[in-house]
Amino acid sequence: MSTAPQEEISAGRGEPLVVLDGVNKWFGDLHVLQDINLTVNRGEVVVVIGPSGSGKSTLCRAINRLETIDRGTITLDGKPLPQEGKELANLRAEVGMVFQSFNLFAHKTIRENVTLGPIKVRKVAKATAEAKAAELLDRVGIGHQADKYPAQLSGGQQQRVAIARALAMEPKVMLFDEPTSALDPEMIKEVLDVMVDLAEQGMTMVVVTHEMGFARTAADRVLFMADGAVVEENTPEEFFTNPQSERAKDFLGKILKH
Amino acid sequence: MRTMKLRAAAATVLLTALSGTLAACGDAGSEGEGVDVQAEEVEDGKFEEGSRMAELAEAGSITIGVKYDQPGLGFKSATDDIPTGFDVEIAKLLVADLGIDPSDTSAVTYEETISDNREPYLEAGRVDLVLASYSITEDRRKVVGQTGPYFITGQQILVAADSDVESIDDLVGETVCSVSGSTSLQNAEDAGAIGAPADTYSQCAEDVLNGTVEAMTTDGSILLGLAAQNEGELKVVGPEFSEERIGVGYSQDYPEMCEWINGVLTEAYEDGSWAEAFEATLGGDDVETPEPPALDECPAA
Amino acid sequence: MNVVLDNAGDIALAFIYTLSLFVVAGVLSLIFGALLAAARVGPVAVLRKAAAVYVTLIRNTPLLIVIIFFRFAGPKIGLTFSFVDIRVADIRLNNLYAACAVGLVVYTSSFVCEALRSGINAVPLGQAEAARAIGLPFGGVMSQVIMPQAMRHALPPLASVQIALLKNTTVCGALGVFEAFARMRGLTNDFASARTEIFLAFALIFVVLVEVLSFVAYRLERRWRIV
Numbered sequence: 001m002s003t004a005p006q007e008e009i010s011a012g013r014g015e016p017l018v019v020l021d022g023v024n025k026w027f028g029d030l031h032v033l034q035d036i037n038l039t040v041n042r043g044e045v046v047v048v049i050g051p052s053g054s055g056k057s058t059l060c061r062a063i064n065r066l067e068t069i070d071r072g073t074i075t076l077d078g079k080p081l082p083q084e085g086k087e088l089a090n091l092r093a094e095v096g097m098v099f100q101s102f103n104l105f106a107h108k109t110i111r112e113n114v115t116l117g118p119i120k121v122r123k124v125a126k127a128t129a130e131a132k133a134a135e136l137l138d139r140v141g142i143g144h145q146a147d148k149y150p151a152q153l154s155g156g157q158q159q160r161v162a163i164a165r166a167l168a169m170e171p172k173v174m175l176f177d178e179p180t181s182a183l184d185p186e187m188i189k190e191v192l193d194v195m196v197d198l199a200e201q202g203m204t205m206v207v208v209t210h211e212m213g214f215a216r217t218a219a220d221r222v223l224f225m226a227d228g229a230v231v232e233e234n235t236p237e238e239f240f241t242n243p244q245s246e247r248a249k250d251f252l253g254k255i256l257k258h
Numbered sequence: 259m260r261t262m263k264l265r266a267a268a269a270t271v272l273l274t275a276l277s278g279t280l281a282a283c284g285d286a287g288s289e290g291e292g293v294d295v296q297a298e299e300v301e302d303g304k305f306e307e308g309s310r311m312a313e314l315a316e317a318g319s320i321t322i323g324v325k326y327d328q329p330g331l332g333f334k335s336a337t338d339d340i341p342t343g344f345d346v347e348i349a350k351l352l353v354a355d356l357g358i359d360p361s362d363t364s365a366v367t368y369e370e371t372i373s374d375n376r377e378p379y380l381e382a383g384r385v386d387l388v389l390a391s392y393s394i395t396e397d398r399r400k401v402v403g404q405t406g407p408y409f410i411t412g413q414q415i416l417v418a419a420d421s422d423v424e425s426i427d428d429l430v431g432e433t434v435c436s437v438s439g440s441t442s443l444q445n446a447e448d449a450g451a452i453g454a455p456a457d458t459y460s461q462c463a464e465d466v467l468n469g470t471v472e473a474m475t476t477d478g479s480i481l482l483g484l485a486a487q488n489e490g491e492l493k494v495v496g497p498e499f500s501e502e503r504i505g506v507g508y509s510q511d512y513p514e515m516c517e518w519i520n521g522v523l524t525e526a527y528e529d530g531s532w533a534e535a536f537e538a539t540l541g542g543d544d545v546e547t548p549e550p551p552a553l554d555e556c557p558a559a
Numbered sequence: 560m561n562v563v564l565d566n567a568g569d570i571a572l573a574f575i576y577t578l579s580l581f582v583v584a585g586v587l588s589l590i591f592g593a594l595l596a597a598a599r600v601g602p603v604a605v606l607r608k609a610a611a612v613y614v615t616l617i618r619n620t621p622l623l624i625v626i627i628f629f630r631f632a633g634p635k636i637g638l639t640f641s642f643v644d645i646r647v648a649d650i651r652l653n654n655l656y657a658a659c660a661v662g663l664v665v666y667t668s669s670f671v672c673e674a675l676r677s678g679i680n681a682v683p684l685g686q687a688e689a690a691r692a693i694g695l696p697f698g699g700v701m702s703q704v705i706m707p708q709a710m711r712h713a714l715p716p717l718a719s720v721q722i723a724l725l726k727n728t729t730v731c732g733a734l735g736v737f738e739a740f741a742r743m744r745g746l747t748n749d750f751a752s753a754r755t756e757i758f759l760a761f762a763l764i765f766v767v768l769v770e771v772l773s774f775v776a777y778r779l780e781r782r783w784r785i786v
Contacts, residue, residue, distance in 0.1 A: 093694025439744025
């Protein structure tokens with residue numbers, strides 16, 4: 001199904017960090033994930049694109065078990081994903097997640113949003129967590145709004161806080177589930193800038209997005225999904241200039257026309 | 259709407275069943291059918307023209323407020339047509355004096371009056387007389403007429419058979435049950451006990467049996483009834499530590515009733531029907547029939 | 560009004576019992592109700608079922624029967640609460656008080672549970688997902704993220720439940736606790752001539768107490784409103 005052997009593309013990168021092997025999932029009769037095999041290496045940025053309903057969000061959410069899978073295995077840093085319980089919680093702490101709809105804790109201030117995980121999960125001292133939060137918020141450009149509540153910020157600002165919240169846990173890998181899809185066009189760039197920054201610093205990232213510009217500049221690899229299956233997997237350069245499958249050509253033709 | 263009615267009905271059935279269980283042990287008062295009192299012939303001019311008594315005799319019907327839940331004084335079980343007890347026996351004497359047959363339930367209505375609605379029922383004319391273990395007090399005389407007393411009783415204590423309690427003085431700081439709102443409960447509190455209000459006397463007895471409260475207190479006559487029902491488990495102790503003067507209540511609209519009531523009572527004292535009523539209800543083999551109490555003077559008209 | 564003033568001490572004591580029943584049962588029912596609600600939305604199937612059965616059973620049973628169970632059926636199976644005996648000045652919290660309070664807690668908790676559950680359902684799913692995603696275990700997700708927000712949504716129904724509880728304490732007046740209702744019955748019996756004043760005074764105090772409660776709920780609602 002893929003056009004190039006994985007090893008070739010991933011060559012020279014770190015060891016495998018996230019490995020999906022024969023992953024299948026059904027929603028009733030709907031086969032939403034079909035035999036997905038994917039290896040994300042340390043420091044790698046994988047962008048997942050595809051038409052809506054292709055299963056790309058489900059794939060992303062399966063990696064930290066917000067969606068369960070019916071068959072196959074997912075391992076993180078060599079360890080299989082645990083079932084429910086404390087171990088799963090510990091694993092999730094290692095995986096940062098950024099949602100399409102931000103999902104900032106509505107009743108907590110920006111600062112509290114960023115410090116909650118470190119304090120409650122990592123048991124970091126409050127002062128340490130707050131210092132770290134201030135640093136992260138500065139990095140995403142929200143430093144002066146730490147005392148506000150999420151609803152007082154714009155969508156773009158909220159999404160940047162969500163990124164800071166995930167980073168505060170010092171995750172091994174960051175998952176982005178359509179992080180800019182709910183944003184007004186003028187706010188998309190501020191979020192993408194932060195993500196590009198992150199990629200340049202070597203963060204391992206799996207990004208589900210429709211932002212082809214981001215895929216071109218930041219991705220090491222592009223995964224094209226349709227109907228629950230990975231149809232094509234390639235470098236961005238190859239994928240965008242020379243798509244192999246009809247589905248990919250069709251998809252790119254539609255979105256690049258505008 | 260329909261479901262609401264159904265639900266209300268179901269709740270009523272449930273509650274009735276429940277109170278039935280609680281009251282089931284309160285059946286002692288219904289032993290014996292009471293005294294068969296015959297209606298008297300009322301001659302013309304017996305009652306002054308225009309008086310309430312004349313009206314009642316003329317109408318041939320009367321409504322009496324009695325208790326339904328006090329064995330010995332006024333008690334009505336589900337199967338009784340007419341309540342039984344000393345209060346009811348005295349009421350029968352009054353009814354008979356008006357020429358009405360006390361056992362004719364189409365002429366005499368024995369309406370249940372709980373403590374709180376005795377005065378309102380009299381004031382509203384819903385009952386003509388109240389004989390419902392009705393203590394005579396100054397405050398009540400402000401709103402209704404009261405005369406008598408036809409009986410003097412005192413408060414005693416009911417405890418578990420194996421209890422060391424001998425009088426109210428042994429119950430300072432202990433929990434003592436009586437019916438919510440009753441004078442007995444207030445008296446127990448005044449004596450230093452912790453009052454535990456209950457809905458019924460049988461509920462209090464249940465608590466004493468369970469050991470949830472130390473004791474219960476109310477009129478000795480009621481306690482004797484409860485002790486008799488739970489022979490070997492409960493006992494009545496202590497001297498009477500209050501005095502309740504049980505009288506007849508009437509409406510202040512008809513002050514002429516006072517002399518009439520006193521007259522009937524005096525007659526009952528003299529002809530032995532008072533003693534007969536006592537023996538048929540509160541009395542027993544080992545209970546001595548007391549002297550009838552002296553009656554209060556009626557207020558000057 | 561004299562009767563009311565002359566007996567102000569007794570009336571105050573009665574309302575202390577009423578309020579203490581309300582506070583004790585109120586706080587405990589909030590805690591127990593929150594645990595029930597957590598069980599109902601939690602991951603453990605057995606607890607979910609058990610909590611649902613509890614709510615169905617208790618919520619459909621009249622309060623009087625629930626309390627009577629603890630007052631009269633309890634002692635028969637050895638549940639007497641005789642270990643409870645707290646004395647503070649004239650206040651005496653004894654076994655009867657405890658049985659009534661437990662009855663109120665058991666009953667009110669089922670309503671608190673349902674009020675909170677409606678509040679939990681009003682919290683967007685994404686909040687729980689985000690909390691899970693940062694590694695909070697179920698307890699942390701509930702206590703840190705879901706419950707605080709659910710409380711806000713559930714505040715109006717919770718206030719109604721608690722107001723009902725305040726008034727429901729009067730049931731205890733016939734079951735061994737000398738609270739306001741029992742005191743009122745005592746006074747109306749002793750002072751037949753002043754019955755209307757006594758009724759009005761007690762009704763007025765209840766109205767004031769409920770108004771205070773409503774006001775507190777309203778203030779909380781304003782303060783907690785998500786900005």
